[in-house]
Amino acid sequence: MDDEHIVSIHDEIELHSRKVVRSIEAGEGSSGAGQHRPATAMEVKIEMLKRAGAQPGAVQASKIQKVIFLLRDHKCFVKYFEPKVASIGPIHHGNPKYELGERYKLRLAYEFVKGFSCNINGNTLDDDIISNLYGKIKKEIKQLRGCFEEEVTKNYDDEALAWILFVDGCAILQYIFCAAPPTLTASNKFSELNIKNDSVAFAQQDLFLLENQVPYRLLKLLMRYSGKEAELNESIERFIGSVTYQQTKPQQKQRDPTHLLDLLRTRLLGPPPGRKAEPSSSRCPFTHQEDPDWQTYRNVQELKAAGIHLKRSKNDSYLGNISFTRRFGFGFYPGYLWLPPITVDDSTGPKFMNLIAYEMCLDFENDFGISSYLSFLDSLIDEANDVKYMRKARVLHNFLGSDQEVADLFNAIGTDLVPNPEAYKDVKIQIQKYYDTHWMTYMAQFRHDHFSSPWTIIAFLGVLLVLALTAVQAWFAVFPHSSDNGKK
Template sequence: MAGTSTPCIECCMKERFKAVMAAGENAKNQPQTAPTPKLQKVKFLLRDNKNFAKFYEPRVVSLGPIHHGKEKYRLGEKYKLGLTKDFVTESCENVTIEDLYKKIEEEIKALRECFEEEVTRPYDNGGLAWILFVDGCAVLQYIYYAVKEKFTEKSIKRASVAFWQQDLFLLENQLPYRLLESLMSLSKMKGKFRSSIRDFIKKNHNMVLEGGQQLPGNRERSEDSEPPPTHLLDLLRTSLLGPPGSQTKTKKSKIERKDPEWQSYRNLQELKAAGIIVKRSCIKTGNYLRSISFARKWINLLPGKYFNLHTGHISLPPMIVDDSTRPKFLNMIAYEMCLDFYNDFGVTSYISFLDSLIDEASDVKDLRKARVLYNFLGSDEEVAQLFNEIGTDLVPDLKAYKDVKYQIQECYDNTWMKFTAEFFHYHFRNSWTGLASLGALFALFLGATQTWFAVFSPDDCNDFCKKFTQNL
């Protein structure tokens, strides 16, 4: 038996070796990234976190094929059908519902290519076309109603509107932007729908927008201009990050030659003790996640309202923190982790940088006082916990904010600056302690003067000095 089984084992192993070599060659020839990342499920590495799993699944409405047909979204299907009917009757002129569906059916092969194969495998072309047709019309009409605030007259409750809004920015709930463009092309309200999408993204931007600040990727596009986004989540991510050159350039630090990855400070409180504070970024730089910079400054050295000496400040963009912050950032991070999406991990890097500053409630308090964080979530402890949880196990781009990190570390390691900052922080933190410190210094000066005259004064001045010191 042993003699007869050996050739079979050897044959089996040879087949395995061939399979390994063939798979390796195929992987080598396979392109690492696609021109457009495919719509897909959240990777298991993120889903394994039980605290985060619920933020990747829709709450009231499923969009696209991934969660379609689940029992808990049956009520959401009724809302979608109503919104689809409104889209057809209100925005389409001389175009029937059959014409709209036929348009999607004609493009279904290209639309299927926008998804990973396992996502669309359970549906034939007709079934997938119907899902995308209804969901696409519903999304466009919802966004239009949200911007125009027409839900009240349509008898749609605020709670449903809020949950819908969160569900629109889940990675597993995305629709190809190509689908939305196809539907808008047959509508007489094409310009209004595009404008509504731009305003809707702005409302969900989470950053404090100043004046007429324009969001990147939301300009009216011509045929030859920039390509459309992959989906709404991609559009939100682009608008949050801002243009690639929006990060302020800072002078390179000497630390780069020593240890570019070393960071010895743990939170904002340690930086504050070293004289480094946080300030709100300048409006001119734009309020984007990339709008982070560092500058050395000496401020409030002369007597005034406060007597603080700061060796430098970090400029951060102002951001609103509310119930939607966690799911939005988690899903953008999940989008950046998709294997076929070549990107700079902009959102991941920003969250990692912010997490390096926030460790406890006092850090959030300082960010609030600097008008960098607007807390609509609850207590400062909750906000600190939010960023600490999101920032766990992230792998950011090491080049992101590199110059800023170098400058911070170099300033933090300056012993003389740290001593000076600590001295002014503890002795001149307000007007009363400043006056008390000045009084103590003046008394010390008088004592030193008296001692000097007693020891080193000439003999012919002794009588005068004695009289002078007695009067003191």
Template sequence: MARNEEMSSMNEALKHGIKIHEESSKEELFKNIKEAKSRLEQFQSSKPKLQKVPDMLRDHTSFEKYYEPRAVAIGPFHHAKERCQLAEKFKLALTAKFVEDSDCTAEDLHKIIEDNINTLRDCYDEEATRSYTDKALTQLLFLDGCSTLQFIYSFIYNELPYFKIKRDQVAFAQQDLFLLENQLPYQVLKLLMNKSHKKEELNNAIHDFVRNNIMAATKKTHKHKRVSQPEDRININEVEEPTHLLELLRTEMLGPKDEGNKICTNQRQSFRNIQELKAAGIQLKPSKTSTLKDISFKSLGFVGFLHLPPISVDDSMGPKFLNLIAYEMCPDFENDFEVTSYICLLDSLIDHADDVKELRSADVLYNLLGSDEEVARLFNEIGTDLVPNSATYCNVKNEIEKHYKSKGKTWMAQFCHEHFSSPWTILAFLGVLAALGLSSIQTWYTITSPPSACDAVCECLKKQLKIE
């Protein structure tokens, strides 16, 4: 608990700073500075705490609905919400089924949580569990852990109809399981899974459930390329144990870690939207995989190809991305802001509905939300006030800027775009080329062809007439 108190003090210091008043001595100030240094070292080396969405994101009132559960409350933050009380009844039924399929009794499963309650409490920010006794927190984590595992297992193996859970409740529950303030420590799930004879099936179900909720077109049949299937993704056994399901979702979306640090120069790019890129001869192509980092650019002659991972945009996309961004912004989570940078990239590419239309035409974006205007508005809204990692996608942006600033490439691309933008202009151009070609052939044949027999007879008659 001493470590928990130290981390809590560090959080408080980060939130409020040190209050300086007239009675404060310089010795006290220096002492506080030394203590802050030691706490910071501990703070940076620990796993991120389960905590609330940072205040700077909650300032956007239109986003608040994306951070709170609509069907089921998991963990201590939203446990008492009235609209989530129906789910508490389903939790009991799901837990009963989980216990039935385990190798032990409900008492045994409860005790494994009880024996580790201090460690599990330490997974949360102190503010989250302050009002819970060890007994109350144990019961909460036991019930939420068992029911979450059973829900995920039943979802993957199509057993949810057995519990009489309606489709709309299932859809909202799926979204709720990936909210930052609605997370369980992954350690809770692991402790309970280890007591079940279905441990391997439960573990696989969790990863399949996470992949099922990735906003990429992995389940669609692509017209040109095969999008990566789950077996192409990161090896489950090589993944470091996540803090919670939201972090596991982020890991799956980003794919394998990059080997070494990428060096990027010239980070002052003025990035363009899709329409501007198209006018400069840059075409969109779907990437081979759906991982967010699989973005590349190739320039061939005066034509460039920007490869982007396919993505499906539906009602769940906003909550998932905003909660991933909120997680990246948590003060104790050390990361490179990859998801934030991805959203900023898409926000820069998408200004208007026409940009969304181009992404759809290229099979890069699947619009399941509504009109293209809605999609453009969603990305512009999510991308507001975000600060990306300038090194992420830096090399891609540099190559695009280099292509864009090449006058010769841009001129050729604009010429082709203006004069050959429709099939009719292309056919007309081919017709002119054909006419010119035929005329040239006729002229060449007239000049170079030998005289015919008729020409020879006429020439002979002319000579005879002159002699006479």
């Protein structure tokens, strides 16, 4: 991977250098007798430096690109970024190990095109129908090519790239339509297409790899020409909901996504929270007072020991829906940390790692919402007992394996993350303030020692009853004739 990365950088620099040389030579052509003096190495470097300074710092939409080398070259993470069944788009196209996936894609693409409200001769499509739809994609190829980084499409001419996008776009929409049909009573289309269930499951993971994306603009184009745009949009909503385990649709209209991975990220995070006015002095520069990055608790078990209980967030399951409250709102014991429910299975690692890679793209201006959530979750999970308590609180569903496997997964994902320092800032400050209140810790410890089970509660009440009876008996022993004296 290192050599490949170095070669790609070298090629990019050399290509840019040739462009700079040509521009310098063209600029000097007007002087002298039309003689072109070759640009010196120093002139090329100076021109590259000037052009770099003139480039804009950010763009509106991130281009589809390879995973940043910091993640791709990590031996523990590389497995999360490579397709399992099918390559989608130009980056992994042509790899022999995805030959079966290519056959599946052609079947799905054919089924999608066959569903058009067009003239069909039996079970065979008219060649003109396919040529016509492909031609529409080819007309947009300049704009579609612009959705990718130049490096990943430079080896494909317009005709080859248009065909790749045509087949892959049709296959994606048909896969989603089969996986999440508009009606729940629809038959299993995958079995009718002779696609095995294991390939269906792995293909779902492949759809959300950063290097396996196609422009959402392509999907919208194909949906518009299909004659069933509303049904396909409904299928996409249902499909994303099944992947995120969210039962409700977003309440407000959101921007058009860049690709399916971007749509997944938006649905997981939910609508952006409203901005709060920052206090004039939110943190002291010389101490850790009210600094959300300065926390003395390490995991769920320590929070539990301090009297903080985990609760499942109400209303929705957006990852940003994390809050902290105290009983009755008056700061009394105990405290409650509200977390959105999360389901952990075999797809969790690839899904979150590709979302992290997407947020790390240099041209993607974002708030690192996924990275911040995973960093916060990693601060709660150290070992299997933390996962066990989260399961009991119904904020985590474990379909991966043992609780230790879940802990290991989040500890690995949380390595070297750089979260947004403003994310969950208020929650962290409230938790730390509560954690620093020692009498609450003592009260929590007393409750854990003496009221952790019904039997200890019964025993405690029994002791109180014995003490009360002993006190009454002592009273009558000390004042045996008090009632008789009153009568006299």
